[in-house]
Amino acid sequence: MRQDHLISASHLSREDIEAVLDRAADIDADPAAFRQRHAGKVLGLCFFEPSTRTRMSFDSAMKRLGGQTVDMGPVESSSVKKGETLADTVRVVEGYADALVLRHPSEGAATMAAEFVDVPLVNAGDGAGQHPSQTLLDLYTIRENAGLDDLTIGIMGDLKYGRTVHSLAEALTNFDASQHFISPESLRLPRNVRYDLHASGAQVREHTELDEVLPELDVLYVTRIQRERFPDENEYRKVAGQYQIDSETLEAAADDLTIMHPLPRVDEISPDIDDTDHATYFEQAHNGIPVRMALLDILLSQDDD
């Protein structure tokens, strides 16, 4: 990787991405070979926002590499509650760990934190900004199921605030991917992501209806539309209902359509899809382990040079 940190998918080149995915494939093929790789090293987990799967999968990934983790614990019982700045927190915690994983509710938090620490730092979500380690596991899943080139992907749901969407869309500009964005008008991609997609010359189209594009898709990436994005319950229900899929919706889809979701889902993917060959979201979640192992392996090995 070009840098010691993983902050934004927009910083990743195709080579960076392929290096992580190839390493993840090696780990998948022979996990035992990596079991003691980072024995004696410690990963610091700083989650200023609740997280289940991201926190657990980083924890598990580090332990499967032979390392250990230290966890800041919930914000409510930490020094943050006493008014400590993020800049101070990460400067203290870097003394306890060989690398840090940070999740924070403010956009740009990881960029700022990286300015204050010397150990590798992974952005595990900054507000509605970026979530690049999720993107790496998304790309790994896409590569395994549909291939990353000559790809037609639909990304649907909350494109405005969805950090997994922002990271994925920017990373896909490194590949021969045609991207279709499906959302209500009020939740279209933010200006900065559009700017980057445009600047990269990516093939991009926007839709308000899934039907317009569903038959063409190799992959459909669904995200949750959150209630708090709407002024009232009625408006939310009306809009969210248009972006839910079930087995009936999929009659118009290609037989080999891959359906992904960063999880947790609420009701945007009906459980009747779970047992079909389309459903790839649980496999996607499991891929968090080899991909985060690969990412940590690369970041922590740089440290040895």
Place this chain on the structure above:
Amino acid sequence: MTDDHQLRVSKIQNGTVIDHVAAGQALNVLAILGIDGTSGEAVSVGMNVPSDRLGRKDIVKVEGRELSQSEVDVLSLIAPAASINIVRDYDVVEKNRVVRPDAVASIISCPNRNCISNADEPIQSRFTVLSDGVRCDYCETIVREDEVAANLDVN
């Protein structure tokens, strides 16, 4: 050129004249340059003055202070057509256009209230300059050229 008897803003002996400022932006120019009169320099401001080039323009004259190119380049974000005249003994000895800088710090506050640069952290706001606006180095929010003046953080 305006005749002397038509001059609305008097000539200065030594200092800097910032001419061809977009109409209505003179006070923002002063704010960006940190000129508020407290350090004693004489400052003249003309607003909505007729101009061949701009129709109407603003003009700012600062007596006794020569502004450097790097000090004035930030003005390109709100007054891209501005020209900078350095005056010595009533003569213009140097005339420059503003040049867009690559980045600006502590001039603009990020309009994204949830950006870490608006939190109580020991950092300054910092923006990369694009062809038609600026982009927050922290949260990546893009502020278009026509929105920059409304997001100045200089008071």
